[in-house]
Amino acid sequence: MTVKYNDQGVLTMGNVSLQTIAASFGTPTIVYDEEQIRTQCRRFHEAFKESGLSYNISYASKAFSSIQLFKLMEEEEMGLDVVSEGELYTALASGFDPSKIHFHGNNKTNEEIEYAIESGVEYFVIDSLDEITRINRLASKPIKAVLRVNPGVEAHTHEFIQTGQEDSKFGLSIKHGTALEGVRALQESDKIDFKGIHFHIGSQIFEADGTINTIQIVFEWLKEHDIEIDILNLGGGFSIKYTEADKSYPIEDGIKLITDAIKENSQKYDMAIPEISIEPGRSIVGEAGVTLYQVGTIKEIPNVNTYVSIDGGMSDHIRTALYDAQYKALLVNRNDEDTHEVTIAGKLCESGDLIGRDMKLPKSTKIGDYIAVLSTGAYHYSMSSNYNQMLKPSVLFVKDGKAREVIKRQTLKQLIMNDVK
Ligand SMILES: Cc1ncc(COP(=O)(O)O)c(C=O)c1O
Numbered sequence: 001m002t003v004k005y006n007d008q009g010v011l012t013m014g015n016v017s018l019q020t021i022a023a024s025f026g027t028p029t030i031v032y033d034e035e036q037i038r039t040q041c042r043r044f045h046e047a048f049k050e051s052g053l054s055y056n057i058s059y060a061s062k063a064f065s066s067i068q069l070f071k072l073m074e075e076e077e078m079g080l081d082v083v084s085e086g087e088l089y090t091a092l093a094s095g096f097d098p099s100k101i102h103f104h105g106n107n108k109t110n111e112e113i114e115y116a117i118e119s120g121v122e123y124f125v126i127d128s129l130d131e132i133t134r135i136n137r138l139a140s141k142p143i144k145a146v147l148r149v150n151p152g153v154e155a156h157t158h159e160f161i162q163t164g165q166e167d168s169k170f171g172l173s174i175k176h177g178t179a180l181e182g183v184r185a186l187q188e189s190d191k192i193d194f195k196g197i198h199f200h201i202g203s204q205i206f207e208a209d210g211t212i213n214t215i216q217i218v219f220e221w222l223k224e225h226d227i228e229i230d231i232l233n234l235g236g237g238f239s240i241k242y243t244e245a246d247k248s249y250p251i252e253d254g255i256k257l258i259t260d261a262i263k264e265n266s267q268k269y270d271m272a273i274p275e276i277s278i279e280p281g282r283s284i285v286g287e288a289g290v291t292l293y294q295v296g297t298i299k300e301i302p303n304v305n306t307y308v309s310i311d312g313g314m315s316d317h318i319r320t321a322l323y324d325a326q327y328k329a330l331l332v333n334r335n336d337e338d339t340h341e342v343t344i345a346g347k348l349c350e351s352g353d354l355i356g357r358d359m360k361l362p363k364s365t366k367i368g369d370y371i372a373v374l375s376t377g378a379y380h381y382s383m384s385s386n387y388n389q390m391l392k393p394s395v396l397f398v399k400d401g402k403a404r405e406v407i408k409r410q411t412l413k414q415l416i417m418n419d420v421k
Helices: 018-025 034-051 067-075 085-093 110-119 129-138 178-188 209-224 251-268 319-323
Strands: 003-005 011-013 029-033 055-060 079-082 101-103 123-126 143-150 192-198 231-233 275-278 289-301 305-310 329-331 339-345 354-362 370-373 394-399 402-407
Touching: 011 018, 018 029, 018 289, 018 370, 018 394, 018 402, 029 034, 034 055, 034 067, 034 251, 034 394, 067 085, 067 402, 079 085, 085 101, 085 110, 101 110, 110 129, 123 129, 123 192, 129 178, 129 192, 143 178, 178 192, 209 251, 319 354, 329 354
Parallel strands: 029 394, 055 079, 055 275, 079 101, 101 123, 123 143, 143 192, 192 231, 231 275, 305 339
Antiparallel strands: 003 011, 029 289, 289 305, 289 370, 329 370, 339 354, 394 402
């Protein structure tokens, strides 16, 4: 993390004072270290180059979508995974090359299918049998596609972010035969060029076992049914550190284990090694972002708890309410190590609107102080809402000692823009 206290005890990111940013841009604000995002992209590239395999890395834009981020991704030679017309629209508005975009979704609308085809996306990730029928009907020109399969594997992560288990809305089941049905329908289609297989077994996964297990299942299944593929897309899932309790999953070790498993399986089953695609989201932007808030109220309930309330909450930080996700917070304007445990609460009308319980903050924390919640770069802005008519926060990138706004704070006017008056 490039977030650290400077000699004056002020929290900085890339040598820029987060106190100055909070004071000049207001709070809540999400601040990213641009260099750290670039480093993560480069680590994935290096790890794949080391493997010698042909590869493609597509940033999973659901983690955080913005025009400036997409421009950065293109500079870092990343592709994009999009999952809705909105994500595709944002990518195209950034000037992103559509031939490097994959279009996902377990329930693509007809309009989305047509929009993605017209835009010239590289391939579709097909998620249902019905989608094959609809693409065959709607496609005005031939398209490429991979099929998302459900391998029936449980990744070691929170059940809400597991996606490869048997009971899942994603993909077609290998075990129950619908995946094979899908492959055969794609092979027969004259509108769709079947390119390969996709799986994504979950997110915030901290070991390679589940992915390696799935690779084995997929290769065995491909061999059994004599299915040839050009692309094997492994999805995303690399974990990040939210708190000291999180196990880190180094990209380099993970890619080595995974690519070794691919090499072994292709040898075992005498199959050519396909191009390997991955779609990391969280591991690219998660640790690079922090959210700045201002403390507005402190409430002590004697012998029970201390509530430190900040000027945002579940409208920009939903993951705690959603999966009891854990975070670390630091005081921005002082480096004071004399801490105690408090509950950091949001200002929205839900008891579950918390940044977290038992979080360490200095005993000296007072109204008006700024705090930084760490590792909020993924699934924060992209999951933000206008609950309680809260305004969406601004987003900044820090680079070379300077901060620039990449998304402006929503305004009150914009909040009611679509209301019929
Ligand atoms: C299909 C697919 N690919 C990639 C990702 C990105 O996962 P992560 O952010 O864990 O890398 C997701 C996340 O839900 C996904 O559903």
